[in-house]
C-alpha cells in the first residue's frame with residue numbers, strides 16, 4: 001500500500017507560510033481545482049508575525065510572477081520599492097569615505113570572461129563595481145532599474161524589492177485564498193498528534209478542532225512548533241561564527257513626502273555590528289544588528305540614535321533577540337520547516353526570504369507522490385538546504401573577515417581564525433591566487449550567492465588576488481567588455497527615471513503586463 | 515505653451531485655417547494614435563499597431579506612417595481621396611475641451627490667410643469645413659473610450675505581444691523597430707471557445723483581424739520608403755550624370 005500525499009498543511013502565516021502556500025498551490029493548481037489536492041494554512045489569530053524582513057533578492061520577481069501576482073498590485077499594496085543591491089559603508093576601514101556596492105547585475109560579459117584578474121592588473125582607477133557594472137552608479141544617482149514602459153517583472157537593470165513585511169503576508173494571503181484555492185484556518189495550534197513512527201497525523205487547534213494532513217510544513221517562526229518542539233530536531237547554533245544576537249528596529253518618517261528614494265539597501269558598520277537602512281515609499285525601516293557580547297543595550301541605543309539623528313527621540317524602538325543558526329535537519333518524517341522555523345542568520349545579505357523561496361520551490365517541484373518516496377526526497381532536501389545554510393554563513397562571515405577595522409573587540413574578534421569556518425579559510429587561501437568565477441565550488445544550479453557576489457564583496461573590500469599576465473586575446477576582450485560597461489553606464493544614466501518618480505507612476509498608471 | 519482657446523463665433527469669426535500639406539509638425543508624425551472605428555479605413559494603407567505612452571506606459575493604438583520619428587512616408591502624397599488620413603491628423607489644429615471645440619491659435623495654419631477655410635458662415639453657424647471637424651470629433655471622442663476598452667480586454671486575455679520589424683533598404687541602411695506591439699495570434703488561437711465567442715460577439719475579434727491583416731502593410735510601407743530613398747539617389751545621379 002502506498003499512501004498518497006494529497007493534503008498539505010502549513011502551520012504559520014508569516015512571510016514563510018504564505019510564500020510557501022502560494023508556491024505550492026500555484027505549482028499544483030489544476031490538481032487543486034479538480035479537488036485531488038489541497039493546501040491548508042493554519043495560523044494563530046493571537047501570535048503576530050515577526051513583521052520585519054524587508055529586503056529581498058531578485059528571485060522574488062520570478063516567484064511573484066509564477067504565483068500569478070500582478071507586480072503593480074504588489075507595489076501598491078505592499079508599499080514596495082526597487083532594490084538594486086546593497087551599499088556597504090564603513091566595513092573596510094571605518095572611515096567616512098569607505099564604501100562599496102554589492103549590485104544585483106552580473107559583471108559585464110560574466111559568462112564569457114572573468115574580468116576580475118584584468119581589473120586587478122589595470123582597473124583604470126575605478127572601483128571593481130564601477131569597472132564591470134553600471135549598477136553602483138545607478139544607485140548613487142537614485143535611479144530606478146526600469147521605465148514605466150518596461151513590462152511587469154522585466155528589468156532594464158536587475159532588481160529585487162524592498163517591501164513592508166507587515167503588508168506582504170496579508171497581501172499574499174488574499175492572493176492565495178482568492179486566486180489559488182488555499183484554505184485558511186485561523187486557529188491556535190495546541191497539540192501535534194503523531195503516529196508510532198513519528199509522522200504527524202494532525203494538529204489540534206483551539207478554535208477549529210483537528211487539522212489532518214499528509215505533509216506538514218512548519219512555518220511557525222522562532223517557535224519551530226512542529227519540527228523543533230514536536231519532532232525534537234535540535235538547533236545548531238552558529239553564534240561562534242556570526243556574533244550578532246540582537247536587533248533594535250525603528251521606522252523613520254521622511255522629512256518630506258517626495259524626498260529622494262534610494263534604490264539600494266544601506267548597510268553601515270558601527271562599533272559592534274551594523275545598521276540596515278531600507279527606504280520604502282512612505283518611510284525608512286532600519287535597525288542596528290549587534291552583538292550583546294560586545295556592547296551594552298544603552299551603548300547600542302546611543303549609536304543608533306547618532307545614526308538616525310534628532311528624529312530618533314520620537315521613535316518607538318523595538319528590540320528583537322535573534323539567534324544565529326539553523327536546525328540540524330529540515331525535513332524529518334512528514335514535516336519540513338521553512339523560514340525562521342528552519343533557522344535564522346543576520347539579515348546582512350537579505351538571505352532569509354530567498355531561502356524561503358528556494359525551499360518552497362524545492363518542495364513544490366519535488367512534491368512526494370506518496371509517503372514511501374518521501375524519505376528519498378527529504379534526504380535530498382536536507383542535503384541541499386544544509387549546503388545552502390553553510391554557504392550563506394560563509395558568505396556573511398566573509399564580510400567580517402575582510403575588514404581592516406581594529407577599533408573595537410567586535411571587529412578584532414571577527415578576524416580571529418578560530419571563528420572562521422574552515423571551508424571559508426580554504427577559499428580565502430585559494431582566492432589569494434585565483435579569483436572566484438565559474439568552476440569554483442559554488443556553481444550549483446540554484447546557488448544562493450553566485451561567484452559574482454563573492455567578487456563584488458572581495459574586491460569591494462580591497463582583497464588582493466595575485467594575478468599573472470593575461471592571455472593576449474583575453475586582455476583585448478576584457479578591455480572591450482569594460483568599455484561596453486562604461487557605455488552602458490552612460491546610456492542607462494541618461495535613460496532611467498528617478499526611483500521615486502517611477503514608483504509614483506506605478507501607483508498612478510500601473511505597469512503593463514507585456 | 516500653445517495658445518488654445520475655446521471656439522467662439524464672435525471672437526473667431528474671421529479666422530481661417532489652411533488645409534494640411536504645408537509641412538506642419540503633425541505632417542511629420544510617424545505613428546499617429548487612432549481609434550477602433552477607423553481600423554477598417556486604415557487597413558488598406560497603414561500597419562495598425564500598439565505602442566506605449568512614454569509618460570504613463572499605457573497602450574494606445576496607432577497607424578504607422580513611417581519607420582522613424584519625423585518620417586511620414588505619406589506626406590508627399592497629393593491630397594487625394596483614396597489615402598485615408600487618420601482622424602487625429604484630420605482634426606488638427608482643433609482639440610476638444612469638455613464638450614467644446616477648441617483651437618490652437620498658435621498653429622501656423624491658423625490666421626486670416628486667403629487660402630484658408632472659414633469656420634463660420636454669415637449667419638454665425640458652423641461652415642461646412644467646421645461641420646466636418648465636428649464630425650471628426652463625433653467619431654474621435656467616443657472612439658477613444660471604445661479603443662481603451664478594446665485594449666483593456668486584450669490585455670486581460672493576454673492577447674498583446676511585442677513585435678519587431680527588421681528592414682533593409684537598397685541604400686544599405688537597416689532599421690529595427692522598437693516598442694511596437696501586435697496581436698498574439700498563438701494566444702488568440704489558444705483561447706477557450708467561450709472567450710473566443712465573446713470576442714466575436716462584441717466585435718473585438720473583427721478588430722483583431724483588421725490589425726493582423728494590416729501587418730501586410732509593413733512591406734508596402736518599406737517599399738514606399740525604399741522608393742523615396744532610391745528616387746533620391748537616381749535624382750542625384752541624374753544631376754551628376
Ligand SMILES: Cc1cc2nc3c(=O)[nH]c(=O)nc-3n(C[C@H](O)[C@H](O)[C@H](O)COP(=O)(O)OP(=O)(O)OC[C@H]3O[C@@H](n4cnc5c(N)ncnc54)[C@H](O)[C@@H]3O)c2cc1C
Pocket residue numbers: 011012013014015016017042043044045046047048049050051052053054055056165187188189190219220221222223225247249287320322338339340341347350351352353354
Ligand atoms: C531583525 C530582522 C531583520 C530581518 N531582515 C530581513 C531581510 O532584510 N530580508 C530577509 O529576507 N529576511 C529578513 N529577516 C527574516 C524574515 O523576517 C523572516 O525570514 C520572514 O519574516 C519569515 O518569517 P516566518 O514567516 O518564518 O515567521 P513569522 O513571521 O514569525 O511567522 C510565524 C507564524 O507562525 C504562527 N504561529 C506561531 N505559533 C503558532 C501556533 N501555536 N499556532 C498557530 N500558528 C502559530 C504565527 O501566528 C505566525 O503567523 C529579518 C529578520 C529579523 C528578525
